[in-house]
Amino acid sequence: MAEVIQIKDIARYAGQEVTVRGWVYSKTGKGRLQFILLRDGSGQAQCVAFKREMDAEAFEIARGLTQESSVVITGEVRPDERAPGIPGGFEIGIRDLQLLQQAQDYPITPKEHGTEFLMNHRHLWVRSNRQWAILRIRATIIKAMRDWLDDQGFLLVDTPIITPAAGEETTTLFEVDYFGDPAFLAQTGQLYNEANIMAFGKVYCFGPTFRAEKSKTRRHLIEFWMLEPEIAFCSLEELMDIEEGLVIYVVAQVLEKHSRELAIIERDVKKLRAITAPFARISYDDAVERLQELAEATDDPEAKAELAIAWGEDFGSPQETALAEIFDKPVFVYNYPTAVKAFYMTPVEGRPEVCRSVDLLAPEGYGEIIGGSERIHELDLLEQNIDKMGLGREAYQWYLELRKFGTVPHAGFGIGIERTVAWICGLNHVRETIPYARLLNRKYP
RNA sequence: UCCGUAGUAGCUCAAUUGGCAGAGCAAUCGGCUGUUAACCGAUCGGUUCUUGGUUCAAGUCCAAGCUACGGAGCCA
Secondary structure (H helix, E strand, O other): OOOOOOHHHHHHOOEEEEEEEEEEEEEEEEEOOOEEEEEEEEEEEEEEEHHHEEEEEEEEHHHHHOOOOOOEHHHHEEEEOOOOOOOOOEEEEEEEEEEEEOOOOOOOOOOOHHHHHHHOOOOHOOOOHHHHHHHHHHHHHHHHHHHHHHHHHOOOOOOOEEEEOOOOOHHHOEEEOOEEEEEEEEEOOOHHHHHHHHHHHHHHHHHHHHOOOOOOOOOOOEEHHHHHHEOOOHHHHEEEEHHHHHHHHHHHHHHHHOHHHHHHHHOOOOHHOOOOOEEEEHHHHHHHHHHHHHHHHHOOOOHHHHOOOOOOOOOOOOHHHHHOOOOOOEEEOOOEEEEEEEOOEEEEEOOOEOOOOOEEEEEEOOOOEEEEEOOOOOHHHHHHHHHHHOOOOHHHHHHHHHHOOOOOEEEEEEEEHHHHHHHHHOOOOHHOOOOOOEEEEOOOO
């Protein structure tokens, strides 16, 4: 057998005999000439079976190959401009071919399919070009986020998934039976991050989070992955600097490493190239005013109703979209009303009705991809807020204790991986950004 | 939870006023030496989402339910 290669490296083997192992992505025949597009996970290469150049038995196997049959192919790599593939431009003239398994009736054909059908076959759908490209970009986005933070002196500190108390809204918790005691799947690692910064200064956690929200939108998953940095001695302004640096690096890495994948998913890369510093920073007060101006300017009564907002209300998704559309880059909105935000956010001095919080809204209608804030670091105020929310101090004893032993001002944020992937890839639903989406009515496959 | 749309072959969809259940793709067989979702010929393929009702006759009309999709709220 010749050297086994990965198809992504095919250009390096021009003129040599190689072996590739993979699955038949598609096949088209011309009688004595058969074109087999083979995928091996790293890329795709056109393998050409020509009857005169192989033995009769091997040619018959090639001629009878079905979509997704698994094969080992040996042959010579030759440049050919006509050859499709990833990277393409090279093809393999088949000398020998070994069939591992002949697939029967592969359900995902090269034609169109509906969402439900594809989601029911997600375990197979991940083989399709578009899904392959998206999930590769997802992996790069995660790596880029971690690389950037590691380079900035952050330490990865893992936080638990099974937790004794709520991190956010108590109504969206998944309860699990912990040997007879109730416990909950984590909605966030933030509270533990706050403990960890007192040991390590700058930390982040990365992992799955769970929210039992009855949300059924293009932006919601029941199980989603979040990266959460937390920084000691950090102000809201410094937090925005960190968020901006992180997002810019991530987009740049995707552009640098994935031109091929971005082309497969037909992403308009001009919009990604525009993601450069600085991002606009507007206060909640200004944002409300901007929305009111937009509502006034439009003649469409429906749009007017959608944009209508009174000070103190949280933004709905049409309003987030309208705000983001003013800019061609992500935009920070800071100092939200305290009443619509979580119990741990620091009130603005002299103006307790707003708090030191900041959301980053992605362009093109992708909505909030980051939420962050300065955390309350005084014990009294934090205790009051926990009481006010009816959360029960007992479960938060350890968290409150952090304010007794060298408490310092600090801040942090969470960035939703799937929303970030959806935005960068230009997808219309987060269900394609994660290998196996958990949605309101779906936990299969 | 609310609003809207849809459910017909393995898949994507047609079916006129209530009057014979149809096409493309896939699959199977045959043909073809440069295909790019090839092409040409043939074959196979149906509990029209479920239950009940109206009618000589229901994919089509009525009622209830189920499921999916899109949107809202809530959120990352």
